[in-house]
Each structure stands twice: as structure tokens, then as C-alpha cells.
Amino acid sequence: MKCLLVEDDQALARELSQALCDGDWLVEHAESGQKADFLVRTETYDTLILDVGLPDGDGTRWLASWRDDGIDLPVLILTARERWADKAAGFTAGADDYVTKPFESAEVLFRLRALVRRSHGHAHPVLKVGELSLDTHTQHVTLAGRPVGLTAQETRLLGYLMHAAPRVVSRSELAEHVYDRDQEPDSNVIDVQISRLRRKLGAWRFATLRGQGYRLLADEPDGQ
Ligand code: CA
Numbered sequence: 001m002k003c004l005l006v007e008d009d010q011a012l013a014r015e016l017s018q019a020l021c022d023g024d025w026l027v028e029h030a031e032s033g034q035k036a037d038f039l040v041r042t043e044t045y046d047t048l049i050l051d052v053g054l055p056d057g058d059g060t061r062w063l064a065s066w067r068d069d070g071i072d073l074p075v076l077i078l079t080a081r082e083r084w085a086d087k088a089a090g091f092t093a094g095a096d097d098y099v100t101k102p103f104e105s106a107e108v109l110f111r112l113r114a115l116v117r118r119s120h121g122h123a124h125p126v127l128k129v130g131e132l133s134l135d136t137h138t139q140h141v142t143l144a145g146r147p148v149g150l151t152a153q154e155t156r157l158l159g160y161l162m163h164a165a166p167r168v169v170s171r172s173e174l175a176e177h178v179y180d181r182d183q184e185p186d187s188n189v190i191d192v193q194i195s196r197l198r199r200k201l202g203a204w205r206f207a208t209l210r211g212q213g214y215r216l217l218a219d220e221p222d223g224q
Contacts, residue, residue: 001046001116001160002026002177006036006062007078008055012101016049016078019105024139024152025112026180031055033062040066044176045073046116049108052079052090060093067094074115078103113137120163127162130218132201134162143201150200153178157193161206161216170213 003020007013008031020027028043030036033054040048052059063075074097077090082100090098097111113136117123127134131144139155141148150158156178161169171190179185194214198206207215 001112001156002028002044003112004028004030004036004039004043004045004048006030006033006049006054006059007051008032008053009051016105016108019109020112023109024156025109026156026178028181033057033059037062037065040071040073041069043181044173046119046177047074047076047112049112050075050077050095052077052081052086060089060095063090063095064093074112074119076108076111076115078108110137116163122163127159129162129165129216130205132158132162132205132216134159148200150197154193154197154200157190158197158201158216161214165216166218168209168212168215173213 003025005013005016005020005027007016007029010031013029013031017027017029028039028045030039033056036048036050050059050063054062059077059079063077075095076097076099077095078099078101079086079090080101087098096115099108099111113125117125117127117136125136127136133142134140136159139159141150141155141158157174160174160178174190175185194206204220205217207217209215
């Protein structure tokens, strides 16, 4: 999953980026509203952390303009402003969650995972697709109750497919959500990682729909 962190305090941005990376998130950082505005309109993210006191305007104003333009990614406001009126302004602008500084990084992570789950229509913290399960907090994957050893990248890929299931996910959508922009995965890289997942978890689970992408199946198709 990919997060855009909009924060002009460099030390805080570094600390939070590290915590997010440790939690297996891909993070991009914008230190101004303008840069964030450019990125949310040109790139794809699963969630956005928004500071309010930005050098080029109030974060809630940027947020309101994104919402007006139909940009619907989950947004968590992270700010020192703890007055009720500020919180009301944040939610009114279109925030999904609001955390005040100082904060626990772990709490921000819990909240982000819940936001992403909800955006895909899941309430339970453990996602299940057939016998496959993923604990969204620990990133622990099991198959029929047994732990499965996956790399961080494989877990990200599987996690995205599990969040999306049973929807078909195109290669370009996977590339946007599961890989760093500078990694620039070609479809071959994704195919290779899908075949590794097939080997570890069962080939039939990862259905390829020619020209459309991948779908994670809960049940083995008949006749196989
Ligand atoms: Ca600030």
C-alpha cells in the first residue's frame, strides 16, 4: 500500500516515513500543499496523511479542493491543532480521520490500515480469501492456518489482491499501488512475482484474465 505524507516538518516527516516503511508501506513525501496537489492529481495512493499548517496554505483548503474534484482517497489529518473547531473544519473539508500531535506512530499505522480496509469494503482486520488469510496489522499470511513465508514485496502484492478480491486488478493498478515509482516495474516483474506466489500458495488462486489482469480466487475452479 502506498501513502502520501504531506508534512513540512522535515524531522517529523523522516520519523513518520521510517515508521511507515517499517510497517511495509511505500511512502512518498510532499513538503507543501502545491507538491501534494500535483502528486494526488497525477499519481495513485491508498491513503494520505495531511498536515494542516503547510507553508503554502491551510491543509484543509487543499483537501476541500481535492474532494470537490472527486479525489476520494482516504485522508488522515495529522496536526498540532487540537481545538474542537479545528477538528470540525478538518472533517468538514473531507477528512476521514484526525490525529493530534504529539502522536504514536503505531496509532497512525493502525488508523491507516483501517482506512484502507474500509475503502475496500472490509471491516475485519484479518482478510480472508478462501483458506488464505492476511492479518492487516502484522502482515502475517497463513494458508489453511499454516504460516506462509513471503517476502515483503510478495506480501504487498498479495495484500493488494486480497483487499481488492474478488475484483479483477490490472497490471497497471498493481504497479501503481504495490511498487515504488522509481522501481518502474514492467509487467514482466509483476508476472514473475505472481508466479512465485502461485508456487507458494497454489497456482489456481491467481487467475489471469487476458488483457484485464489478475483475480484472486477463493475456491478452486471445477475440473482442475
Ligand atoms: Ca506544519
